[in-house]
Amino acid sequence: MYTFETHLRVRYAETDQMGFVYYGNYSMYYEVARVEALRNLGFRYKDLEETGIVMPVLENKSKYIKPARYDDLLRIVLRIEKLPAMRMTFHYDIYNEQNELLHIGETTLVFLNTKTGKTVPTPQEVCSLLEKYF
Amino acid sequence: MYTFETHLRVRYAETDQMGFVYYGNYSMYYEVARVEALRNLGFRYKDLEETGIVMPVLENKSKYIKPARYDDLLRIVLRIEKLPAMRMTFHYDIYNEQNELLHIGETTLVFLNTKTGKTVPTPQEVCSLLEKYF
Amino acid sequence: MYTFETHLRVRYAETDQMGFVYYGNYSMYYEVARVEALRNLGFRYKDLEETGIVMPVLENKSKYIKPARYDDLLRIVLRIEKLPAMRMTFHYDIYNEQNELLHIGETTLVFLNTKTGKTVPTPQEVCSLLEKYF
Amino acid sequence: MYTFETHLRVRYAETDQMGFVYYGNYSMYYEVARVEALRNLGFRYKDLEETGIVMPVLENKSKYIKPARYDDLLRIVLRIEKLPAMRMTFHYDIYNEQNELLHIGETTLVFLNTKTGKTVPTPQEVCSLLEKYF
Numbered sequence: 342m343y344t345f346e347t348h349l350r351v352r353y354a355e356t357d358q359m360g361f362v363y364y365g366n367y368s369m370y371y372e373v374a375r376v377e378a379l380r381n382l383g384f385r386y387k388d389l390e391e392t393g394i395v396m397p398v399l400e401n402k403s404k405y406i407k408p409a410r411y412d413d414l415l416r417i418v419l420r421i422e423k424l425p426a427m428r429m430t431f432h433y434d435i436y437n438e439q440n441e442l443l444h445i446g447e448t449t450l451v452f453l454n455t456k457t458g459k460t461v462p463t464p465q466e467v468c469s470l471l472e473k474y475f
Numbered sequence: 476m477y478t479f480e481t482h483l484r485v486r487y488a489e490t491d492q493m494g495f496v497y498y499g500n501y502s503m504y505y506e507v508a509r510v511e512a513l514r515n516l517g518f519r520y521k522d523l524e525e526t527g528i529v530m531p532v533l534e535n536k537s538k539y540i541k542p543a544r545y546d547d548l549l550r551i552v553l554r555i556e557k558l559p560a561m562r563m564t565f566h567y568d569i570y571n572e573q574n575e576l577l578h579i580g581e582t583t584l585v586f587l588n589t590k591t592g593k594t595v596p597t598p599q600e601v602c603s604l605l606e607k608y609f
Numbered sequence: 610m611y612t613f614e615t616h617l618r619v620r621y622a623e624t625d626q627m628g629f630v631y632y633g634n635y636s637m638y639y640e641v642a643r644v645e646a647l648r649n650l651g652f653r654y655k656d657l658e659e660t661g662i663v664m665p666v667l668e669n670k671s672k673y674i675k676p677a678r679y680d681d682l683l684r685i686v687l688r689i690e691k692l693p694a695m696r697m698t699f700h701y702d703i704y705n706e707q708n709e710l711l712h713i714g715e716t717t718l719v720f721l722n723t724k725t726g727k728t729v730p731t732p733q734e735v736c737s738l739l740e741k742y743f
Numbered sequence: 744m745y746t747f748e749t750h751l752r753v754r755y756a757e758t759d760q761m762g763f764v765y766y767g768n769y770s771m772y773y774e775v776a777r778v779e780a781l782r783n784l785g786f787r788y789k790d791l792e793e794t795g796i797v798m799p800v801l802e803n804k805s806k807y808i809k810p811a812r813y814d815d816l817l818r819i820v821l822r823i824e825k826l827p828a829m830r831m832t833f834h835y836d837i838y839n840e841q842n843e844l845l846h847i848g849e850t851t852l853v854f855l856n857t858k859t860g861k862t863v864p865t866p867q868e869v870c871s872l873l874e875k876y877f
Contacts, residue, residue: 353778353788354633354771356626358524358679363622364532365502369756372499376755376814386755387814390492398498401537408531411626412778412789448498487644487654488637488767490760492813497756503622510621510680520621521680545760546644546655626792632800633774636767658760666766669805676799716766 343421343474345378351413361408367435368401371446374417375431382470393455394464399428400449407443414438424475425463427451477555477608479512485547495542501569502535505580508551509565516604527589528598533562534583541577548572558609559597561585611689611742613646619681629676636669639701639714642685646699650738661723662732667696668717675711682706692743693731695719745823745876747780753815763810769837770803773848776819777833784872795857796866801830802851809845816840826877827865829853 349370357363376386386396409415420432428449435444451460483504491497510520520530543549554566562583569578585594617638625631644654654664677683688700696717703712719728751772759765778788788798811817822834830851837846853862 352771353625353774354631357621358624358626358628359529359531360626361531363502364535365499365506365622368497368499368502369754372755385814390813395493397493397495397542398537398539400539401498401535403532403535405532405534411792412787486637487640487759488765491755492758492760492762494760499756503620506621519680524679545658546653627797627799629799631770632803633767633770636765636770640767663761665761665763665810666805666807668807669766669803671800671803673800673802 343378343382343471345374345381345419347374347377347417347419349373349415349417351409351411351415353411356411359408361410364403364405367403367405367409367444367446368448370415370417370435371401371431371433371448374419374433375448378419378421378431379467384467384470389464389467392464394461395453395455396429396450397453398448398450400447402447404445405443406445407437407441409435409437409443415443421471421474424468424471427460427462429463429467477512477516477605479508479515479553481508481511481551481553483507483549483551485543485545485549487545490545493542495544498537498539501537501539501543501578501580502582504549504551504569505535505565505567505582508553508567509582512553512555512565513601518601518604523598523601526598528595529587529589530563530584531587532582532584534581536581538579539577540579541571541575543569543571543577549577555605555608558602558605561594561596563597563601611646611650611739613642613649613687615642615645615685615687617641617683617685619677619679619683621679624679627676629678632671632673635671635673635677635703635712635714636716638683638685638703639669639699639716642687642701643699643716646687646689647735652735652738657732657735660732662729663721663723664697664718665721666716666718670715672713673711674713675705675709677703677705677711683711689739689742692736692739695728695730697731697735745780745784745873747776747783747821749776749779749819749821751775751817751819753811753813753817755813758813761810763812766805766807769805769807769811769846769848770850772817772819772837773803773833773835773850776821776835777850780821780823780833781869786869786872791866791869794866796863797855797857798831798852799855800850800852804849806847807845808847809839809843811837811839811845817845823873823876826870826873829862829864831865831869
């Protein structure tokens with residue numbers, strides 16, 4: 342298993358008039374966690390895109406336990422629980438500074454060749470970086 | 476069962492550099508569908524909030540089948556499959572103008588009394604408007 | 610002068626915890642107004658992009674007079690005050706349902722050839738559609 | 744004059760299909776810069792709101808010189824050029840990692856008492872923290 346922690350601070354723009362983070366904005370937090378987890382492995386998602394491979398989302402699930410609020414410094418614990426083959430799944434637990442679990446999420450993505458428009462297996466470079474954790 | 480159709484056009488702001496609607500923005504489309512479905516029933520969500528009841532999201536699930544793209548005129552078919560008690564679940568199927576199914580979503584919300592901070596059962600007004608469909 | 614009116618309803622996602630529309634979201638409203646104004650002229654911005662011309666923003670100015678709020682049905686009055694040459698400027702006045710002026714904005718865009726990376730004059734097609742108004 | 748530098752990384756969500764940061768998202772970057780600049784002065788905007796004072800935006804101006812792109816690590820140089828009285832104006836210059844100036848912005852905010860609905864002068868606490876820079 343590979344795990345990685347990212348911290349980010351809730352922006353005013355991300356709140357809604359309920360005084361909570363708008364429920365659709367967690368997807369953006371997941372994105373930050375994924376990109377930073379990959380960067381930490383030695384891999385820039387941006388570079389992948391430059392080779393003509395993009396990672397569209399196939400499925401997303403979110404559980405809202407307690408609201409995140411403006412200016413909260415969130416801790417996102419990301420897990421990759423199994424080596425990706427045709428799909429890559431990320432799990433996230435999001436905590437506030439009081440270490441309360443606020444949110445659980447899960448996203449499955451695929452690798453898409455932008456020229457052919459077809460999904461492809463996980464690029465070898467990604468597999469190599471992940472293998473030692475499994 | 477209660478069903479309602481809403482149409483909305485994809486904004487440039489909602490796309491990302493993949494040329495697709497960013498995966499987190501579907502939550503906003505669901506919100507528009509929910510609010511318009513309730514309005515069609517004779518109920519304004521805004522009025523509910525003014526009585527001190529808000530509807531935070533408890534759970535959300537999304538399946539991305541084909542990408543929605545800039546300027547697409549989307550048709551969102553919303554379903555309420557059962558009468559809400561402590562929770563209210565909405566289902567959505569999203570189609571493009573060629574009638575291709577692009578996306579499936581499901582959101583469960585609760586009713587929260589902002590004064591007590593406690594969840595409450597579905598307000599009688601909402602139940603009354605929905606009962607005839609079940 | 611060419612003027613066009615667009616209506617749009619404020620989404621929950623667009624509010625912030627102040628209970629107002631977040632100040633950055635007016636740019637998105639301007640975008641909707643521009644795209645619908647061009648569509649009304651007989652011109653789809655999407656089609657322009659497919660010819661390899663995009664319209665990046667050069668300058669934007671906004672005055673916030675009164676806050677727009679959740680569920681407000683806004684009326685955006687867009688004006689093109691002069692025939693575009695190398696730049697195209699749009700003006701917007703935004704009103705609520707009580708016909709109060711909430712907001713004034715102004716955006717200047719250019720036409721960029723994506724292949725050469727250079728700005729180009731207003732495409733002939735756009736000029737032709739606009740000429741009769743000036 | 745008070746100046747402060749903030750760094751932030753462009754999120755995928757913030758790009759559009761032109762491959763640039765969507766023009767409306769710079770407002771969010773300004774917000775991050777303002778909040779971090781105030782925090783560095785010893786002042787949390789969140790605490791201000793808890794005393795019943797909010798800071799709505801009165802005016803905003805933006806110049807787009809070169810596009811910011813996905814994954815860019817932006818450096819935002821914020822300046823407060825004069826001691827605020829009834830209004831507080833922030834200036835921003837945004838640079839990429841190659842130290843190219845991408846963007847210039849300026850935002851004027853007021854202090855609003857949420858109970859009375861009236862604007863008020865800059866709170867004494869803010870003045871005290873800023874005075875030594877002027």
